Amino acid sequence: MPASAREMASVPAPRRIFDARVCRPMDGLSTSLWGLSLRNPIIIAPSPPTAHASGIIAADRAGAGAVITKSVGPHTERPTPGTDRRQVRYVPGTGIWMQSTYRREILPLAEGRELLLSVKPRVAIPVIGSVFCPSFDPVEWTRVAGALAEAGADAIHLDLFYLPLEPPLAAAGDGLRSLFNAVVADVHVPVVVKLNIHLDLAGVVRICEETGVRGLAYLDSARLGNPRSEHDPASYLLPGPPSEMCGLAGEWLRPMTMAYTDRLQQLTHLERCAGGGLFDSHDALEALLRGAHAIQLCTALLVRGWGVVREILDGLKSYLIRTEGGSLTDLREECRLARTSPLVGRVQRVPGVCVQCGRCEAQFMCRARAGSAECESCGFCVELCPVGAVLPR
Ligand SMILES: Cc1cc2nc3c(=O)[nH]c(=O)nc-3n(C[C@H](O)[C@H](O)[C@H](O)COP(=O)(O)O)c2cc1C
């Protein structure tokens, strides 16, 4: 006998265990970061694709866990075409060299606001608004951050790339403190800070902790001089003199990203998103097992396209299956605890990642196998392993 409409209405609705658009707890990859629910820990870093709605929608479709917009500033319009030069070269194995200007790079406020308003109703993943202002003026930073938060940004990301913050921090530290204080007090969403290699790391992290900043993203591109051309040593890779400031992102940053991951793990409890030179699932896994709460991609995406997101997700899932690990969060915690054990300072071979190729036994530096009792942990095998299974601890 079919149930009457009244009976049907009295049946309690099935309990909603999770929001399938936002998180899928069963695959072990869902996580929380900076107070946001992420379906996985892969974040698309501020980059050309996150400067427009179609790129952010594509990131959602490609399976990313969250997106950070291209940085937005207080200015009202883009420079007239042709007045601000932009030059970009990709050198495989090194990364992307860029010459640009603040006004050419950073989105005007109205454009950033529009971007968030148009994209937020169309994607399921968190969209974090990135802010950059060319001075330490807290009023400017809060004006831009407030506008992005009001337009729907799920968190605010403070980009410090062009600010003069070389150590020692001294007076600039006071400027940073008042701008962090002002933004944290003014916006109703979490505020996170982007680190670069030119900062006094411990000093900036301390200011973040003291001002209520919720988390850290790293690494930004490095600021370097114009390099010599590989093909013609008499000339330079990019136009302009050797002193011309260039940004370098990509592969070259990877060892520093790992070193910062280790250092930040010791330095702070703020949640951290690691990036800089991460290209595949082994890079991602290494950063996550070394203590990062999420990872971010820029150069890999620009060079390899959206498929890189799925490839990394598949790699992370198969790692969890191979190791019979419950979730990445549990594994990260296990690794963190292992660091306080007698294994500190030792080279480790990660069993689920090792494909038994034998290279770390065949080397002639010693007669041990990486991570074995005989291994002296000199570190030589770390780069020899083709799949990133040998980790320095
Ligand atoms: C073309 C380009 C544009 C970028 N724009 C921004 C930006 O607007 N704001 C920001 O915080 N970082 C920006 N970045 C830095 C990236 O978000 C990332 O931190 C850096 O490239 C290192 O990561 P990767 O090695 O994966 O590229 C940009 C990088 C590139 C290559």
Ligand code: SF4
């Ligand atoms: S080199 Fe790497 S993959 Fe090969 S046996 Fe050693 S740890 Fe395993």
Ligand code: SF4
């Ligand atoms: S890390 Fe150094 S000591 Fe350990 S197996 Fe490799 S070469 Fe030998």
